Amino acid sequence: MKIDLKVWRQKNQNTKGHLESYILDEVDAEMSFLEMLDMLNLKLAKRGERPVEFDHDCREGICGQCGVMINGIAHGPLKNTTTCQLHMRSFKDGDTIYVEPFKAKAFPVIRDLKVDRSAFDDIIAAGGYISVNTGQAPEANSILISHDEAESAFDSAACIGCGACVATCKNASAALFTSSKISQLAKLPQGKKESSKRTVNMVNRMEDLGFGHCTNTEACQVECPQDISVLNIAQMNYEYNKAKLKK
Amino acid sequence: MAKEIHANIPEGDLKDKWSNYKAHAKLVSPNNRKKLNIIVVGTGLAGASTAASLAEMGYKIKSFCFQDSPRRAHSVAAQGGVNAMKNYQNDGDSVYRMFYDTLKGGDFRSREANTYRLAECSASLIDQAVAQGVPFGREYSGYLRNRSFGGVQVSRTFYSRGQTGQQLLLGSYQALMRQKEQGNVQLFTRHEMLDLVLIDGKAKGIIARNLDTGEIERHGAHAVILATGGFGKIYYLSTLAMGCNASAIWRAHKKGALMANPSWTQVHPTSLPQSGPYQSKLTLMSESLRNDGRIWVPQSNNEQRSAVEIPEEERDYYLERKYPSFGNLAPRDIASRAAKEQIDAGKGVGALKNAVYLDFSHAIKEYGQELIAERYGNLFNMYQKITGIDAYKEPMKISPSAHFSMGGLWVDYDLMTTIPGLFAIGEANFSDHGANRLGANSLLQACVDGYYITPYTIQNYLADHIQVEKTDTNHPAFAEAEKQVQEQLNRFINQKGTKTAEEFHRELGEILYDKCGLSRSEEGLKSAISQIQNLREEYKKNLLVPGDAEDINSELEKAGRVNDYMELSELMCIDALNRNESCGAHFREEYQTEDGEAKRNDKEFAYSAAWEWNGEASSPVLNKEPLEFEYVQPTQRSYK
Known part of the structure; x- marks a missing residue:
């Protein structure tokens, strides 16, 4: 099939970006979206031009490194799907596709479609863990966790840290990302001890890093590849208020 | 030319070796640790767990990865589970049995002492992961649940749905970020190690390239740990991430570290088949699917009917036929070769005739779709996204694909390479799996190396270096x-x-x-x-x-x-x-x-064939580490 691509090109943070037009004639419906970009890059390289820089690694939807806006939607038209898992069968011959980086103040563009999401690591560093050193752990079955609690914690823990929630939010809020970790750990008995401190530190860090506030539009869950629930945000708010009241 | 290599296996009976080692290994006192710098390259399970553990002890760590975050390292993609000897199922498991299963699975080509230690340390890992908040599958009573994996007859695999690698990695990543926050770890993401630096024959640092700016940087340390994973990506089409590579270990090899059994690559039996010439990778479908899925091909060549149209009596469940006691859970090497045999014989299915069927219809009939969805839901979803096919309705098509490197840098019992001060852990070394790795032993080895072995063995090395000044990168x-x-x-x-x-x-x-x-x-x-x-x-x-x-x-x-x-x-x-x-x-x-x-x-x-770089790729020197079996009598492997 023939695809008319409009791709965001930007040399670095300090220069202005623009959309560049490329026509691809031999796109196969079975190709993944990233393989289509590989095809474009091979073409550009052969012409002596700079290939489009884009983020990707595992290409099986779990590492969270890929992610672009496709026709204005984070990770493209398929629900709960990362960019790497999107295939060209979701498009048709003659389509025009706009490809842009995830845009947020806290995610500066590095080049073309690549953005810096290290702010997510900083949020985790502020408290997204249980403070246990190697060697301190008690026998695993001494901590009983009911099946449903464990499954619910897993649902929160499944976040892949891709940043689609931030990119899609009109406020560029990281509430879904931050809350999924806070609520995973708050749901587990071994994580409850530090919950107040963790919640306050992570929320403060999130704000310091320039992410916006959550205004409950729930757009984040819609475009989340793992379908992380916005109820995590409710739990984060609950944990936060609880921590503040305690003081 | 060949040099003598010593595995430095401790004295004593098999079951006492690691205890003896720990009892006599040299230590570094807490106030000296902060003076010692360690470079850890790679932030997968092995790298993140060792960096975090050593930082918790008080060492100063520099941690490197080429990805944009440590959480993206390819351990994240492991699906099915992690093995550990807890014997929670009371089904006959023991450290010895786990050791024997691993040794036999590897076709008696690994070191007894290392393999035994892997089994011995496995139980603590589950304790540690649970304490970190890893949400493993649970029974309704709250106790941990297990499943079976290939090549064994007990249930010793712990899992977090089909995302066990992700959850274990997040546990160690979070521990790493906690140490970063405390100032014990300096993190260098988007950095690639391009060379190892030796001073007076010892590993003293690395040259790294900042991938965002192109800048070349020098980093010095008292010791270097490579936790850079496997190199199955060398086959181009593989289950590995696009960025996985051999460069760190290969460049260390060219600086003098021996490379052992490099040709031993595990070809995974259940990946998705290639669909066209543009393909960039093959996606893995967890081996755990073989717990409930049955593998078959049509009995006749060039079958034109769709899978559901082929009646039972015209199907060949070839693994169940050839290996009745292990059936669909035969080890990976055997299952892959059996698939290739069928495909080569013209029984392959799919447009390119390069696949076999993995069928869940029997399991769905027996247990109901809901339970199958709980066990493998994310894998079925992934399958649908990639192929557009609903595997609840028709069988998956699967095919063998390059996956895991059993070979890697040669290391001794301390996991130290032939370069003093250079350690290799996780998939980057060759040590525990022999000529074939059992499913769910990979996450285990990465964790055991990182959490439980290097914290002892690197101390044993560093104890002699507490007086050594910081490495001068102007050297x-x-x-x-x-x-x-x-x-x-x-x-x-x-x-x-x-x-x-x-x-x-x-x-x-x-x-x-x-x-x-x-x-x-x-x-x-x-x-x-x-x-x-x-x-x-x-x-x-x-x-x-x-x-x-x-x-x-x-x-x-x-x-x-x-x-x-x-x-x-x-x-x-x-x-x-x-x-x-x-x-x-x-x-x-x-x-x-x-x-x-x-x-x-x-x-x-x-x-074990430990190859030495000799200045030119075509003329390596062979060194042999004899494998002596003191406790186990190697037999002809049989899974029939």
Whole structure:
């Protein structure tokens, strides 16, 4: 099939970006979206031009490194799907596709479609863990966790840290990302001890890093590849208020 | 020429060796630890767990990864589970049995003492992961749940749905970030190690490239740990992430670290088949699917009917037929080879006739769709996204794909390479899996190496270095290494040929799949070696890398990795050619039993082949580490 691509090109943070037009004639419906970009890059390289820089690694939807806006939607038209898992069968011959980086103040563009999401690591560093050193752990079955609690914690823990929630939010809020970790750990008995401190530190860090506030539009869950629930945000708010009241 | 290599296995009975080691290993006192710097390259399970554990003890760590966050390392993609000897199921498990299963699974080509230690340390890992908040599958009562994996007859696999690697990695990543926050770890993401620096024969640092700016940096330390994973990506099409590579271990090899059994690559039986020439990777479907899925092919060649139209009596459940006691849970090497046999015989299914069926209809009938969805839901979803097919309604199509490197840097019992101060852990070393790794032992080995072994063994090394000053990165050895790295990058950029690194890589991958993959022969390997030599010559003249070296440049990153593959691939073929026997994943057509199984030759080949770089890719020197079996009598492996 023939695809008319409009791709965001930007040399670095300090220069202005623009959309560049490329026509691809031999796109196969079975190709993944990233393989289509590989095809474009091979073409550009052969012409002596700079290939489009884009983020990707595992290409099986779990590492969270890929992610672009496709026709204005984070990770493209398929629900709960990362960019790497999107295939060209979701498009048709003659389509025009706009490809842009995830845009947020806290995610500066590095080049073309690549953005810096290290702010997510900083949020985790502020408290997204249980403070246990190697060697301190008690026998695993001494901590009983009911099946449903464990499954619910897993649902929160499944976040892949891709940043689609931030990119899609009109406020560029990281509430879904931050809350999924806070609520995973708050749901587990071994994580409850530090919950107040963790919640306050992570929320403060999130704000310091320039992410916006959550205004409950729930757009984040819609475009989340793992379908992380916005109820995590409710739990984060609950944990936060609880921590503040305690003081 | 060959040097004597010593595994340094501690004295005592098998079950006492690790305790004896720990009882007598040298220690560094807490107030001295902060003076000692350790570089850890790689942030997968092995790298993150060791960096966090050592930082918790008080060492100063520099942690490097090429990804944009440590959480993206490829351990994240492991699906099915992690093995541990807890015997929660009361089904006959023991440390000895787990040790024996692993040794036998590896076709008696690993070191007894290392393999035993892996089983011995496995239980603590589950305790640690649970304490970190890893949400493992649970019974309704709240107790931990287990499943079965290939090559064993007990249930000792712990899992978090189909995302066990992700959850374990997040546990160690979070521990790492906690140490970063406390100032004990400096994190260098988007950095790639391009050389190892030796001073007076000891590992003292690395040269790294900042992938976002192109800057070349020098980093010094008292010891270096490589936790850089496997190199199955050398086959181009593989289950690995696009960025996985051999460069860190290969460049260490060229600086003197021996490389052991490099040709032993596990080909995973349940990945998705190739669908076209543009394909960039093959997606893995967890082995756990074989707990409930049944593998079959049509009995007749060139079957035109769809899977659901083929009646029971015209299907060949060939694993159940050939291996009745293990059935669909035969180990990976055997399951992959059996699939290849069917595909080669013309029974393959799918548009390219390159797949076999993995069928859940029986399990869905027996347990209901809901339970199957709870066990494998995310895998079924993934399958649908990639293929557009609903596997609840018709069987999956699966095919073998390059997956795990059993080979890697040679290490002794301390996990130290032949370069003093250079350690290799996780998939980057060769140590525990012999010629075939059992499913769910990979996450285990990465964690055990990182959490429980290096914290002892690196102390044993560093105890003699507490008086040693910080490494001076102005030392001529750093300048020389940096110069070499810079020159190589410039050479790639300035060549201005016509073929990209990716195009070369695809060609190399085809040669390897064809001649150094699931089955190998003397004739095939010899021709592969000459093809690789020709391709390498062409690579030196005709490589096309657009852009420059002083900026972010993905094509330049690939050029360096493929350059190393061009050399490593020849060593793999030389290694496979040298080993005139079949064992585990290494199947030489000339050496098979009457019914087509791998035929070992213990008399001549009960050794690990540890290869030494000799200045040129075609003439490595073979060193042998004899494998002595004191506690186990190697037998002909049987899963029938």
